[in-house]
Amino acid sequence: MTWQGWTLILAFIGILIALAKPMGMWLFALYEGRRTPLHIVLGPVETGFYKLAGIDPDEEQGWQRYALHTLVFNSVLLLFTYAILRLQGVLPMNDPGMAGFTPDGAFNTAISFATNTNWQWYSGEATLSNLSQMLGLTIHNFLSAATGIALAFAFFRGFARRQTGTIGNFWADVTRVTLYLLLPICIVYAVFLIANGVPQTFVQQVVATTVEGAQQTIALGPVASQEAIKMLGTNGGGFFNANSAHPFENPNAVTNLIQMLSIFAIGVGLTWTFGKAVGNPRQGWAILAAMLILFTIGTAVTYSQEAAGTPMLAAAGIDGGNMEGKEVRFGIAASALFSVVTTAASCGAVNAMHDSFTALGGLIPLLNIQLGEVVIGGVGAGIYGFLLFAILAVFVAGLMVGRTPEYVGKKIEGREVKLAVLAIAILPLFILGGTAIASVSEAGLAGPLNQGPHGFSEILYAFTSAVGNNGSAFGGITSGTPFYNGLLGVCMWVGRFFVIVAMLAIAGSLAAKKHAPATAGSFPTTGGLWVGLLVGIILILGGLTFLPSLALGPIADHLAMIGGETF
Incomplete structure (x- = not known):
């Protein structure tokens, strides 16, 4: 890793924070008509x-x-x-x-x-x-x-x-x-x-x-x-x-930076718009803080892994990290940052081959999608996906303080929690279900280029990307077959519109409720404790759900790499 690389990453985050309010103000004007x-x-x-x-x-x-x-x-x-x-x-x-x-x-x-x-x-x-x-x-x-x-x-x-x-x-x-x-x-x-x-x-x-x-x-x-x-x-x-x-x-490097910023621009603006819409901009800043914590962690892991390279590259006398599949115009830092940006959002554009990343460097783009692409996320989809997790987080907080959970002036009751769970559960059901079908069928196994854990990662990434509406891939997989075209197409539709219907049902239920003013017993939803709870809920629900599949894919691939084995 280099100081130039970290300067790029930190400058990128700083520009995002500066964009949040002006973009949010414009979006709020459209929100209000x-x-x-x-x-x-x-x-x-x-x-x-x-x-x-x-x-x-x-x-x-x-x-x-x-x-x-x-x-x-x-x-x-x-x-x-x-x-x-x-x-x-x-x-x-x-x-x-x-x-x-x-x-x-x-x-x-x-x-x-x-x-x-x-x-x-x-x-x-x-x-x-x-x-x-x-x-x-x-x-x-x-x-x-x-x-x-x-x-x-x-x-x-x-x-x-x-x-x-x-x-x-x-x-x-x-x-x-x-x-x-x-x-x-x-x-x-x-x-x-x-x-x-x-x-x-x-x-x-x-x-x-x-x-x-x-x-x-x-x-x-x-x-x-x-x-x-x-x-x-x-x-x-x-x-x-x-x-x-x-x-x-x-x-060039300038267009590369602008492209990354434009992927996140509307997403960060919508966090401020939400805070303004509910009458408390601090709510929006709390959401953005939780998103940026997850984003920074993911970027640090990917950049460090790609900059470190692999034991086999070191044994071959190759210094400077893993440049396989990356453009010399951008280098490791900008490529690693781009990969995290495009998968944290539901963009899927790539400036490097994710399939050529190190095992753990490639795990982060995969995990970003599996978390629901709520780390900034796609335009609109990221913030409403994040708010589904917020509903579950405030429900957990309500259990802690022993009273009906409340969030931004609305009581969160059984109907909203059930619908939020249903919307969130759609992703692992179809990601893991589709991966399982492809992993045991002849047509599915004909797709991946590699064998072993990396081949499994290629299949897992394909269904994760489809259900998560991302579109990027571990490019080694051959997916232009009737099997993959058909199954992935169904997964894309379900991943988009099943979540939407459940989310709108929650919106309708909340709109019909009275305002519930905060009291001394209410759980605060703007401070550091709330931000930490949001990050924890997302990592627990998203991360642990997919941990077994990640262990079979990128984690096993990483352990094999340490042992000098490739697939």
Whole structure:
């Protein structure tokens, strides 16, 4: 490890803390439906959308209706993308004449982008036309991200409102987030990327003559526009197969830093927005503190392991840590930091090959997803996932003080606790269930490149990534088969929308409750004790649930590495 590496990590954390309030203030304005400076230009566009769709943005919805509209909207988008991918061969903007996807491939990819997972079993530059990239995929990058933020707003209203049966309007939330947050930032972001060398063109490929005189085809396309929302919306799907390790997606150290910051920017802002929504910004700062503690621990472990390298590298006389699978442009510190950022959030973009990390260095990205991706987390999904853990934490605290638990002015009773447990239990059920099926079936065992613990880790990571809606992978696994496309597609859908329905049911239940003012017997939920309890609950519920599977995979892989054995 070097002081330069730690300077980068600490500066990154400092910038995040500085971003929390200004981003949170903008999000709070959208949460409340207030006018912003952008309304002068975009206000008529918003009104036009509502008139065209026949929507009354002031019409409030109960949690059942909010959930139904969420499911219908995303299901229609899924079918739309499935059709584009299947018909790609006969649609325009396909100069190389790329064929349409197979049914299982289109099914997996459509679900992947509809759920903000962006799992990619294919090489984008070799299989997708410009039309498929822009209309089929990028539209989901915006709308799946907007859906996540809208759902977070709905959950906030559950805590903030009193004795009401409504939690907002899904269509108004999604429209405002898209128009006044995602689009404006992405326009500026894309221009920045173009200025740094990221392509933005309808030319799909060019042929160059190499120094040796050979012909080389270089893939191009509208990369910058997709890259911007890929990062800001914690989507992660790369225009190119190499993702953010490709110089056309991530040209230099400056773009690398900006990409990492943009992955977390909305997530940290939502913590402040939550505190403001419930009338106590300290609640938001407490949540952010717990998130950053977990993030810092994970980053320290990954960086230290990658910087230390392996005994076999040392025996071969190779100093300087484990550079396998990493870009020389970024080095170990920036690659380790990026890996923790992208898996702490539900992004899945990568600037290094996680499969080539050391065993314990690769364990942290895997564990980040298994914890529920609540360490900052995906846009919207991270904060509402964290609040599910907060409900359980305050329930435990209530048992300690011997009274009905309360959180931000709402009594947490049996219904909310049961629904929170149900939402959290979905992840291990499908992660471990899917891994078990793949580990004992012929079709599943045909996927991993390696044998032994590392091969098991590749399977475990695939199902963890799918259910957690992350999309990154231990790249050694071959997943573009009917078995994996089908099973992982189902896991992605369940991991996204089963949790959403349970979360919205909690929001509806909380919104109907009276305000419960804090008393001398209430457990404080803004101090260090509360932050420590949050961290402990997340580690106990998330970490111990997956400890046996981690012992079979990365931990066994680490012990084998110490013994000089590789797989």
